[in-house]
Amino acid sequence: MxxxxxxxxVGLIGSSLSLALRQAGAVGHVVGYGRNQKNLExxxxxxxxxxxxxxxxxxxxxxxxxVVAVPLGAMQAVFAELKPSIKSTAVITDVGSSKGSVxxxxxxxxxxxxxxxxxxxxxxxxxxxxxxxxxxSLYQKRRxxxxxxxxxxxxxxxxxxxxxxxxxxxxxxxxxxHHDKVLAATSHLPHMLAFALVHYLxxxxxxxxxxxxxxxxxRDFTRIASGDPVMWRDVCLANGNALVGLIGQYQQELDxxxxxxxxxxxxxxxxxxxxxxxERDSLIGNC
Amino acid sequence: MxxxxxxxxVGLIGSSLSLALRQAGAVGHVVGYGRNQKNLExxxxxxxxxxxxxxxxxxxxxxxxxVVAVPLGAMQAVFAELKPSIKSTAVITDVGSSKGSVxxxxxxxxxxxxxxxxxxxxxxxxxxxxxxxxxxSLYQKRRxxxxxxxxxxxxxxxxxxxxxxxxxxxxxxxxxxHHDKVLAATSHLPHMLAFALVHYLxxxxxxxxxxxxxxxxxRDFTRIASGDPVMWRDVCLANGNALVGLIGQYQQELDxxxxxxxxxxxxxxxxxxxxxxxERDSLIGNC
Numbered sequence: 153m154x155x156x157x158x159x160x161x162v163g164l165i166g167s168s169l170s171l172a173l174r175q176a177g178a179v180g181h182v183v184g185y186g187r188n189q190k191n192l193e194x195x196x197x198x199x200x201x202x203x204x205x206x207x208x209x210x211x212x213x214x215x216x217x218x219v220v221a222v223p224l225g226a227m228q229a230v231f232a233e234l235k236p237s238i239k240s241t242a243v244i245t246d247v248g249s250s251k252g253s254v255x256x257x258x259x260x261x262x263x264x265x266x267x268x269x270x271x272x273x274x275x276x277x278x279x280x281x282x283x284x285x286x287x288x289s290l291y292q293k294r295r296x297x298x299x300x301x302x303x304x305x306x307x308x309x310x311x312x313x314x315x316x317x318x319x320x321x322x323x324x325x326x327x328x329x330h331h332d333k334v335l336a337a338t339s340h341l342p343h344m345l346a347f348a349l350v351h352y353l354x355x356x357x358x359x360x361x362x363x364x365x366x367x368x369x370x371r372d373f374t375r376i377a378s379g380d381p382v383m384w385r386d387v388c389l390a391n392g393n394a395l396v397g398l399i400g401q402y403q404q405e406l407d408x409x410x411x412x413x414x415x416x417x418x419x420x421x422x423x424x425x426x427x428x429x430x431e432r433d434s435l436i437g438n439c
Numbered sequence: 440m441x442x443x444x445x446x447x448x449v450g451l452i453g454s455s456l457s458l459a460l461r462q463a464g465a466v467g468h469v470v471g472y473g474r475n476q477k478n479l480e481x482x483x484x485x486x487x488x489x490x491x492x493x494x495x496x497x498x499x500x501x502x503x504x505x506v507v508a509v510p511l512g513a514m515q516a517v518f519a520e521l522k523p524s525i526k527s528t529a530v531i532t533d534v535g536s537s538k539g540s541v542x543x544x545x546x547x548x549x550x551x552x553x554x555x556x557x558x559x560x561x562x563x564x565x566x567x568x569x570x571x572x573x574x575x576s577l578y579q580k581r582r583x584x585x586x587x588x589x590x591x592x593x594x595x596x597x598x599x600x601x602x603x604x605x606x607x608x609x610x611x612x613x614x615x616x617h618h619d620k621v622l623a624a625t626s627h628l629p630h631m632l633a634f635a636l637v638h639y640l641x642x643x644x645x646x647x648x649x650x651x652x653x654x655x656x657x658r659d660f661t662r663i664a665s666g667d668p669v670m671w672r673d674v675c676l677a678n679g680n681a682l683v684g685l686i687g688q689y690q691q692e693l694d695x696x697x698x699x700x701x702x703x704x705x706x707x708x709x710x711x712x713x714x715x716x717x718e719r720d721s722l723i724g725n726c
Contacts, residue, residue, distance in 0.1 A: 389705060421672040
């Protein structure tokens with residue numbers, strides 16, 4: 153049970169967390185902070201928040217757990233601002249989708265509070281954003297990756313582990329570098345490919361017609377291109393090295409497809425598509 | 440009302456057509472042909488087919504409408520085999536996702552029956568295949584593109600138009616080249632990107648772990664990589680030139696993303712992702 157939870161950045165992730173904890177009866181008072189007052193008012197109206205504050209200082213000062221759910225590029229400034237105001241027992245976590253940059257920011261700002269910071273990343277979301285996009289079941293059976301540091305208090309980690317467990321999530325532990333490598337492949341790279349596809353097609357002369365004939369496959373494929381541009385800009389800046397390497401290797405894969413088409417190499421194409429299909433069917437399930 | 444419908448290739452597309460026409464009361468007897476007898480038996484069991492035949496000749500001989508729903512690479516051989524056996528009034532159509540190669544095959548094989556061939560392409564499907572994947576509502580509110588030739592009988596076109604209208608589809612007319620250009624962009628290119636991504640990731644050392652942390656976005660993005668490898672091999676061979684051109688231009692778009700990341704160009708990344716998001720939201724709907 154978390155008596156007082158502070159959420160900095162009340163969007164899809166933060167509001168779903170609050171709703172899930174409320175549903176589990178695992179939270180007392182939820183206080184929010186964000187730059188958009190209307191969004192915060194909406195949060196109170198929707199029952200996501202009990203109250204909100206106009207400053208980070210006021211938001212965090214009595215909190216037992218502080219969840220920082222802002223874009224990666226805003227993390228360090230938020231950490232700097234909340235540090236002087238938190239209780240000496242407060243536990244802090246974040247939800248950033250790249251952990252290396254967040255941990256660097258935490259090391260730079262938290263000082264003696266660093267052991268009470270538990271880096272986290274819920275592998276869940278939709279392409280929607282804002283407080284109205286939140287829903288209590290978002291984390292049900294989804295993985296939450298925690299990447300505690302050598303100096304992180306085990307008691308702090310246990311509190312964050314329990315918080316997400318109350319939301320119905322599966323908790324996993326990875327080290328920071330490993331997390332960033334895996335997520336670059338499974339999340340950041342596909343997002344880049346989808347953004348690039350829609351951007352490319354939208355620049356063609358007949359793009360209205362192209363989108364007109366788009367079928368369900370195209371809708372599914374490009375859904376992640378409706379993600380929040382600020383969040384994804386920050387992911388690129390935070391995890392750029394890993395991402396650039398993966399895009400380069402992916403382009404070599406595309407080169408192989410092009411060669412097979414140019415050579416009319418039916419066997420090679422069939423092998424490639426067959427392998428991809430069987431991997432996708434077996435590893436993801438035909439869902 | 441089609442008294443006798445012959446379906447050559449009883450997969451997702453053909454069986455969904457039969458089920459939709461039955462539901463509309465717009466078809467009498469449905470006879471199927473395919474290479475897999477178990478699939479045909481299943482078709483009778485599921486009510487997709489009234490009967491099946493062991494040869495194309497027997498399947499088409501009394502049919503009023505013949506629907507050829509085989510992979511693009513098998514079209515010409517099927518056309519050659521059915522031509523001597525069809526009634527002099529029979530109307531033929533196909534469902535191939537690239538029209539140029541199908542029309543060439545029709546010109547080569549149909550002779551005096553060419554005016555009764557109406558090239559078609561339903562912009563509908565799922566990643567599943569086989570007769571069991573079919574369902575009556577597949578074509579509801581989906582676009583069917585017909586690409587009749589200069590010499591196509593208007594009466595033949597009207598029969599195929601009406602057939603698809605009974606399925607709840609929206610019928611559109613494009614010329615062959617235009618169809619192939621638009622579909623290369625909106626369907627063939629995304630399929631190549633998804634196949635290439637899954638194939639690339641499945642070759643990595645830690646691919647089990649990568650797929651383990653895949654979230655909903657990855658599932659959606661890669662769903663089309665579960666498509667039928669034979670069908671997509673044939674699309675590559677039939678529409679390869681258009682596809683190779685598009686992949687090349689898409690790679691230039693990826694190069695721009697890489698440059699922006701390497702330069703730490705936050706404004707450029709935000710602009711690119713913002714444009715993609717707004718295009719996707721407005722043109723596709725946030726579905």
